[in-house]
Amino acid sequence: MTLIAWIVAGLLLVTSVGILVSRDWRLGLGFLGLQYLGVFWLTSQHWPVSMAAIKVVTGWMAIATLGITRLNLKESDKESEQILPEGRLFRMFTAGIVTVIIVTAAPTVEDIIPGIGMPVISGSLILMGLGMLHLGMTVQPFRVILGLLTVLAGFEALYAALESSILVAAMLSTVNLGLALVGAYLLSARMPEENV
Amino acid sequence: MxxxxxxxxxxxxxxxxxxxxxxxxxxxxxxxxxxxxxxxxxxxxxxxxxxxxxxxxxxxxxxxxxxxxxxxxxxxxxxxxxxxxxxxxxxxxxxxxxxxxxxxxxxxxxxxxxxxxxxxxxPFLYAAILIEIAVLLAVPLLLPVNQAPGPGVMRFLIYQTMGMPFILFAGWLLTGVESSPSDLALAVQSATILGLGFAFLLAMFPLYVWLPMLAEEVSPYALGFLFWVLPTITIIFGMGFLDRYSWLRTSAGLSQVLSVGGLVMVVTGGLWSAFQRHLSRQMAYAVIAETGFSLLAFSLSPEKAVDAVFLLIIPRSLALLVWAMSLTQMKELAEPLRFSAVQGLARKHPVTTAGLILAHFSIAGFPLLAGFPVRLALWEGLASQSLGVAFWFLIGILGLLTGATRTLAVLVMAPQGTGWELQERWRPGILIGIGVLGLFLLGIFPQIFRPIMANLPGMFEHLGK
Incomplete structure (x- = not known):
């Protein structure tokens, strides 16, 4: 069981780095979809599977919302990264630094919240750390929403171990869906002639 | 019902x-x-x-x-x-x-x-999630569908969203501190995380960079509404934390942290406002200073703090309302709202100009205006605690006053021989006029709302008692 949990934490590292370095929005959403599967697994360590499934269902609904909106935008609306640094190598390097920091910090977090397990802590910290890194690198609506969803996914994986209220789960799902809807709104918020 | x-x-x-x-x-x-x-x-x-x-x-x-x-x-x-x-x-x-x-x-x-x-x-902790949902709804309020989002809107969304996880997590840690109050390390950790959460939500120094950016991008009126409502509720939410956790309320460092945090915001907000050449950004810096005033009010002795925080609510809202309405009128006349574009507008739009300047002066605490009695009480309270804090408070106020005076100078500045030519729209003019009258009324008779305000400390079980 622990081995699988570590594999899931590894998967989360791959998906969050993938979201950070990928330039194709389809790939980004694909990584996000996988990420929610990982979050579901980590959450199911502390919640009943039926309740943990909320995470993956909400996440995929958010992805569908963003995907459909993005699909309906003209090709000319495709975001080209205007702000440096944009190199993949640079992003991977910074992701590496953040990962090292997380590996160092995870035992301290486990001291503060004992009994959750290192894989859950590492997985959630990876998502939060790399999500924040992503947010620090862009102001493009689509990428900002991916970054925020990643940070929240990491937080929710950790918070699920501390709080098992149905109302909180519902409210956090509302926040995730709300973020996706805001993302869709921001993506389509353009001058009238620029819209499809 | x-x-x-x-x-x-x-x-x-x-x-x-x-x-x-x-x-x-x-x-x-x-x-x-x-x-x-x-x-x-x-x-x-x-x-x-x-x-x-x-x-x-x-x-x-x-x-x-x-x-x-x-x-x-x-x-x-x-x-x-x-x-x-x-x-x-x-x-x-x-x-x-x-x-x-x-x-x-x-x-x-x-x-x-x-x-x-x-x-x-x-439990009151869930308020963080409700505030976050309100923030999400604020995006379409700020940004019409025919306007591309700028960096200010994106940063607003990022910074306000980041507050929620910190506060929820801190809330869980605080319950741990309650059960083992002797664990000093845990207390420090939870207080730090809680502070970070509120720093994001209240746009505290240095996390307020998005405020002036946002002010440049969106409708001043919608922004003014949010600038009033979000910090006010966040501060009441913060007071709920202090009311709930006695160790936090009685901790020796809290007053100092609030005092330093508030002072930095008042001073930086005031000084940046003094050097600002964009009218919307000036409003943003005044809002930063205003949040600083609330934090400084919090840092006063417990029996005064609650009253002082609540006394700030009405003058803040009225001044922002008049300011935002005047700015919106001005934005229709000059875009962008830089000094170079609005120069001499007072000759054609005296009521709008008066609304803008008097609202700015009110937030700066100019005598006879709504902000003055509260600023004076706050300054007196701070001076009784530390003269150094009172001095820096004055510097922040002077910065805001300088900003307002510069704006006034630019708005009335016109080539020699230019006459007065009234081009004011009458309905906004009347509303701004009523608002200005309200600013004077609240400044001269600050006790008007005293009967309603008197009940507010009753919202808290321990705070202010």
Missing amino acids: SAPLLWIFIPAALALPALLISNGRILSIVGGSLALLLSLVALIVPIDQALQIGNFSLKIAPEIEILGRRLILTPADGSLLAIFYGLVAMWFYGAEVTRTAHRLVPLGLIIIALLVASIAVE
Whole structure:
């Protein structure tokens, strides 16, 4: 069981780095979809599977919302990264630094919240750390929403171990869906002639 | 009938039909009247007490239960609801002349309902999630669908969203501190995380970079509404934390942290305002200073702090309302709102100019205006604690006054021989005029709202006692 949990934490590292370095929005959403599967697994360590499934269902609904909106935008609306640094190598390097920091910090977090397990802590910290890194690198609506969803996914994986209220789960799902809807709104918020 | 149903669910539900009203003036009047009605009900009908009118008896129950959690509005919350919805009514009535009614009224109703729910929810920690949902709704309020989002909007979304996880996590840690108060390390960790959460939500130094950026990008009126409502509720939410956790309330370092944090915001907000050449950015820096004033009020001795924080609410809202309305009028005349573009506008638009300048002076605490009595009381309280803090407070105030004076100089500056040529739109002019009158009225008679304000500290069990 622990081995699988570590594999899931590894998967989360791959998906969050993938979201950070990928330039194709389809790939980004694909990584996000996988990420929610990982979050579901980590959450199911502390919640009943039926309740943990909320995470993956909400996440995929958010992805569908963003995907459909993005699909309906003209090709000319495709975001080209205007702000440096944009190199993949640079992003991977910074992701590496953040990962090292997380590996160092995870035992301290486990001291503060004992009994959750290192894989859950590492997985959630990876998502939060790399999500924040992503947010620090862009102001493009689509990428900002991916970054925020990643940070929240990491937080929710950790918070699920501390709080098992149905109302909180519902409210956090509302926040995730709300973020996706805001993302869709921001993506389509353009001058009238620029819209499809 | 229950209080949460009346002041949370009904406004939220009425926001949906409000979306269908296409006439901005009707929408503005309907929304404003609804808010006014809710304010009057809060003022007249006590919560959880039977009100006998002839044979008819009316009692508003204080709570409602949802999924095992409760929304409670106590009798002490009545005054806050009256003030809150009263101020919202003013913003809604002004929405039509600023051409924001279609967004401000429906979304404003839901945002206000969510923020009132954040005060009412038990456990109170869930307020962080409700505030976050309100923030998400604020995005379409700020940004019309025909305007591309700029970096300010994106940063607003990022910074406000980041606050929620920190506060929720800190809330969990705080319960641990309660059960083992001797664990100093845990106490420091939880207080730090909580502080970070509030630093994000209140846009505290240095996390306020997005405020001036946002001010440049979006409608000043919608922004002014959010600049008033979000920090006010966040501060009340923060007071809830202090009320709940006695170790936090009594910790020796809290007053110092609040004092330093508030002072840095007042000084930087004031100084940046003094050197600013963009009118919307000046409003943003004044808002930063205003949040600093609230934090400084918090840092006063416990018996004074609660009163001081609540006293800031009405002058802040009124000044921002007048300022935002004047800025919106000016934005229609000059875009962007740089000094070079607005130079000499006072000759053609004296009422708008007066509204802008007097609102700025009011936030700076200029005598006879609404902000003055509160600033004076705050300055006196700070001086009794530390002369150094009082000195830096003065520097911040001087910065704001310099900014206002520079703006005044630019707006009246016109080539020699230029005459006065009145081109003011009469309806916005009348509303700004009424607002300016209100600023003077509150400055000269600050005790007007004293009877309502007197009940507000009752919202808290321990704070201010």
